[in-house]
Amino acid sequence: MKKVLSIIGILLATAGFLYSGIQIFGTTGKFMEHNGLQSNIKKLTEEKNKKTEQLAELTKKNTDMKAQYEKLKADKKIKTVYLTFDDGPSAHTDQILEILKKNNIKATFFIIGIGKNYNDYKKIIDHGHVLGLHTYSHEYKEVYANEESFFKDLYKIRDAVKSTTGLDVKITRFPGGSSNAIASKALKTAIINRMTKEGYVYFDWNCDSTDASGNNVPVEKLVKYGVCTTHPDINVLMHDTNAKKTTVQALQRIIDGYRKAGYTFETLDVNSPKIQHVKQPELK
Numbered sequence: 001m002k003k004v005l006s007i008i009g010i011l012l013a014t015a016g017f018l019y020s021g022i023q024i025f026g027t028t029g030k031f032m033e034h035n036g037l038q039s040n041i042k043k044l045t046e047e048k049n050k051k052t053e054q055l056a057e058l059t060k061k062n063t064d065m066k067a068q069y070e071k072l073k074a075d076k077k078i079k080t081v082y083l084t085f086d087d088g089p090s091a092h093t094d095q096i097l098e099i100l101k102k103n104n105i106k107a108t109f110f111i112i113g114i115g116k117n118y119n120d121y122k123k124i125i126d127h128g129h130v131l132g133l134h135t136y137s138h139e140y141k142e143v144y145a146n147e148e149s150f151f152k153d154l155y156k157i158r159d160a161v162k163s164t165t166g167l168d169v170k171i172t173r174f175p176g177g178s179s180n181a182i183a184s185k186a187l188k189t190a191i192i193n194r195m196t197k198e199g200y201v202y203f204d205w206n207c208d209s210t211d212a213s214g215n216n217v218p219v220e221k222l223v224k225y226g227v228c229t230t231h232p233d234i235n236v237l238m239h240d241t242n243a244k245k246t247t248v249q250a251l252q253r254i255i256d257g258y259r260k261a262g263y264t265f266e267t268l269d270v271n272s273p274k275i276q277h278v279k280q281p282e283l284k
Helices: 003-076 093-102 120-127 147-165 185-197 219-226 246-259
Strands: 079-086 108-112 130-133 231-240 264-267
Touching: 079 185, 079 246, 093 120, 108 120, 120 130, 120 147, 130 147, 147 185, 219 246, 231 246, 246 264
Parallel strands: 079 108, 079 231, 079 264, 108 130
Antiparallel strands: none
């Protein structure tokens, strides 16, 4: 009997020891698990803080570089060219976009609306380029009939662009330029004053590729007149229409000409240098 009790005692002691071990192991496991979690949290926090510091440093560098760039531009130490294409989109738009993509260059397209596929506006935007308003019809007799007629046409292309792209475009180009001989001086003054009040900025050009002088203008002529290096800010006039095949053919050589002359390529916005034949009052 004593032997049996002794065996039972040993068994109970062993069970107790095993139970205590399980408890200790469980507690230790939980402790280790908790400790590992805390360690991971600490590590992730440190990594996050490091990346936040790196981002702040990069943002500061970017801001500083942008400020330096703008100062150099203001001091005329950086030469800038704005490639612009009027009257599109056309059957040649895809070719123009491909050439620009190949050269990693962005341009400004002053588009019209009559006879156009509105989806092409979005295609131009999706390629990273900028749209400008060139009136809907581009018909001089309609556009320059009077002030209301001009703005009716302008708003029509504005609304077409907005409905397709969601953009409220504020840069424009007069059909024929602000110095055109179709509109009277009084009419142009009225249009310009109203544009200014409504926040529009118009752009002319100081470099004419001469592709508007006819269809299939020789490539050599387009390159000769399309590369102008007499000013630190150049706005080049070209056209994107079905009849301007040679403009597409000349584009790469025009790009090469500006690169060789040390120009950078930019798109237009309301703050770009106002290259205008008839000066616009400052926006209020």
